[in-house]
Amino acid sequence: MKGILLAGGYGTRLYPTTKAVSKQLLPVYDKPLIYYPLSVLMLAGIREILIISSENHIGGYKSLFGDGKEIGLSIEYAVQDKPKGIADAFIIGEEFIGSEDVALILGDNIFYGLQLSKLLMDSVENLNGATVFCASVSDPRSFGVIEFDKNGNVLSIEEKPLNPKSHYAVTGLYFYDNHVIEYAKSLNPSNRGEIEITDLNNIYLRKNKLKAKFFGRGMAWFDSGNCNSLLDASQFIASIQKRQGLYIACIEEIALNKGYIDLSQFKSLIKNYENTEYGDYLISVAKEKEGV
Helix, strand or coil, X not given: XXXXXXXXXXXXXXXXXXXXXXXXXXXXXXXXXXXXXXXXXXHCCCCEEEEEECCCCHHHHHHHHCCCHHHCCEEEEEECCCCCCCCHHHHHCHHHHCCCXXXXXXXXXXXXXXXXXXXXXXXXXXXXXXXXXXXXXXXHHHCEEEEECCCCCEEEEEECCCCCCCCEEEEEEEEECCCHHXXXXXXXXXXXXXXXXXXXXXXXXXXXXXXXXXXXXXXXXXXXXXXXXXXXXXXXXXXXXXXXXXXXXXXXXHHHHCCCCCHHHHHHHHHHHCCCHHHHHHHHHHHHHHCC
16 A cells, blocks of 8 residues: 655645745654654555645655655655645546555644554555544534444535534545545536545445544544644643653654664664754664663
């Protein structure tokens, strides 16, 4: 399976902060926002990744990650000239996806939880059509809202409904089979002039090929597209890391634990973070692996 990380858009909800910098390069506590969705793809076992962003910001991601080889990945880049909807990512990424299945994650989404890695790997291994992830929210009117029957089967998905049929919002993480390319191409733009991810999901729903998985208690999801949610996410990350002494979305550590790089390669990365707390954490990970 391949992965697409969509880091486009104008970030207008964060103006003036994002007038000169991409939203996904803003810090969430001690690392760039984009580290968090990238780590999710890595935890799912995905190593071939396409980052999509605007012409103005794509260079920042290339400077940050390069070709991804340092952390055992293969990272490519593509430009979205203007926001055309989330589903547009599959049209832009058609050549990259090729004949494989694909996961898509939004660049401003953060996920955390003890069972996250297991949930992701299970979704990759048992994909049959499309899988979306949902979480309970207090006010679902700003999201795609998913309705279930008593057996947990999906009945409907509505985009930003005035009268939501449930409190479950569809998060910015999706897994699709290879038919997603042709389905995305068949979509007509909405009133917003975008091809909507909800319309794409409804195609799978009509074909009885849409599965939804829940982020329940003990799982955290942040849609960090505005100042308040960005602050909430930073405070959450800081609290967990300070209490546990374990870093969230440390992509070098994930690469080591997943076997994408060996300990020697991991140790060579530490020099990039000399005299930083992040570097100190990497040193502690290396020592633990060596049994020091």
